[in-house]
Amino acid sequence: MQIQTVRIGNAELPALGLGTWQWGDRWVWGFGRGYGEADLREAFGAAVRSGLRLVDTAEVYGGGYAERLLGRLLRETQAPVLVATKFMPFPWRLTRASLLRALRRSLQRLGVPRVFLYQVHWPFPPRPVELWADALADAVEEGLAEHVGVSNFTADQVRRSADRLSRRGVPLASVQVAYSLVHRSPERNGLLEACRELQAVLLAYSPLGMGLLTGKYGPGRLPSGPRRPRFAQQLRRWAPLLRALQEVARARGRTPAQVALNWLVLRGAVPLVGAKNARQVEENAGALGWSLAPEDVDRLERASWV
Numbered sequence: 668m669q670i671q672t673v674r675i676g677n678a679e680l681p682a683l684g685l686g687t688w689q690w691g692d693r694w695v696w697g698f699g700r701g702y703g704e705a706d707l708r709e710a711f712g713a714a715v716r717s718g719l720r721l722v723d724t725a726e727v728y729g730g731g732y733a734e735r736l737l738g739r740l741l742r743e744t745q746a747p748v749l750v751a752t753k754f755m756p757f758p759w760r761l762t763r764a765s766l767l768r769a770l771r772r773s774l775q776r777l778g779v780p781r782v783f784l785y786q787v788h789w790p791f792p793p794r795p796v797e798l799w800a801d802a803l804a805d806a807v808e809e810g811l812a813e814h815v816g817v818s819n820f821t822a823d824q825v826r827r828s829a830d831r832l833s834r835r836g837v838p839l840a841s842v843q844v845a846y847s848l849v850h851r852s853p854e855r856n857g858l859l860e861a862c863r864e865l866q867a868v869l870l871a872y873s874p875l876g877m878g879l880l881t882g883k884y885g886p887g888r889l890p891s892g893p894r895r896p897r898f899a900q901q902l903r904r905w906a907p908l909l910r911a912l913q914e915v916a917r918a919r920g921r922t923p924a925q926v927a928l929n930w931l932v933l934r935g936a937v938p939l940v941g942a943k944n945a946r947q948v949e950e951n952a953g954a955l956g957w958s959l960a961p962e963d964v965d966r967l968e969r970a971s972w973v
């Protein structure tokens with residue numbers, strides 16, 4: 668079977684992207700302890716070798732470090748990498764011009780004239796989502812972004828944004844939200860439906876539940892940092908799902924991470940997977956090119972629904 672792909676504008680790309688929240692983030696991910704820049708360089712190299720094209724970053728990741736490192740890596744490769752980055756509507760950013768200023772700073776860090784996808788990171792007040800939709804349309808018109816999307820928006824905010832963009836002839840290309848076997852709310856809160864209707868791609872973040880669904884964590888094996896107390900609880904709550912994942916993975920000759928990601932692809936989402944090293948990227952790229960059987964999907968969904 669060929670690898671699953673997705674179309675955004677004229678580009679057809681593998682239905683799996685690389686996330687970069689880990690790049691430079693000390694607090695949640697422990698950058699500098701257990702992994703560092705050399706590992707991330709290798710992770711990026713592994714993504715390129717595996718044929719992955721979409722790399723998701725944000726101006727806030729590592730306080731700009733993620734975009735700067737990605738910029739350096741882009742200059743060192745000929746691979747057709749597609750960069751998606753994000754604008755954070757901090758409360759002091761009040762005008763359309765503030766989005767364009769932030770985008771220009773991102774482009775400088777990345778060392779590129781335009782990004783493939785520019786997204787509004789969160790629908791934070793005080794400004795309405797329509798203001799940012801207008802600013803995203805400005806970004807496309809000025810040639811600074813090929814496509815635009817939103818992240819962490821409700822279904823209503825997604826529709827309002829798409830409507831506003833359509834007045835300028837700009838389609839809403841993507842909606843990025845948390846979606847995984849331990850976070851299935853997009854199926855219930857209308858987001859998956861809104862994406863289908865608007866023909867926007869659903870980019871699934873934290874597709875491995877921030878590592879929980881890899882199967883490597885257990886009661887005596889917890890990560891350090893803020894994931895620790897959260898995982899201690901989640902491991903109890905999701906014990907049947909984690910068992911089902913292990914069993915399906917064993918039966919299909921895959922790993923739990925590959926099964927969890929393949930399920931998202933079957934659901935029509937594009938997982939953006941974070942990784943700290945090449946090995947993780949290589950394993951995650953193996954989530955494409957095959958499909959879970961209907962009975963596997965059934966089993967996983969029965970164990971994951973709460």
Ligand SMILES: NC(=O)c1ccc[n+]([C@@H]2O[C@H](COP(=O)([O-])OP(=O)(O)OC[C@H]3O[C@@H](n4cnc5c(N)ncnc54)[C@H](OP(=O)(O)O)[C@@H]3O)[C@@H](O)[C@H]2O)c1
Pocket residue numbers: 685686687688689696723724788818819843844871872873874875876877878879881883890924939940941942943946947948950951
């Ligand atoms: N728009 C937003 O608000 C938002 C929010 C969150 C994330 N994101 C984006 O989505 C991306 C992915 O989400 P995420 O990073 O939160 O979570 P994730 O992809 O669910 O989990 C990533 C973590 O899981 C572990 N892991 C990954 N692959 C593995 C493998 N094959 N084997 C073992 N462990 C593996 C690694 O951490 P350990 O090795 O430490 O376990 C890795 O850092 C981010 O990088 C970011 O680009 C966006």
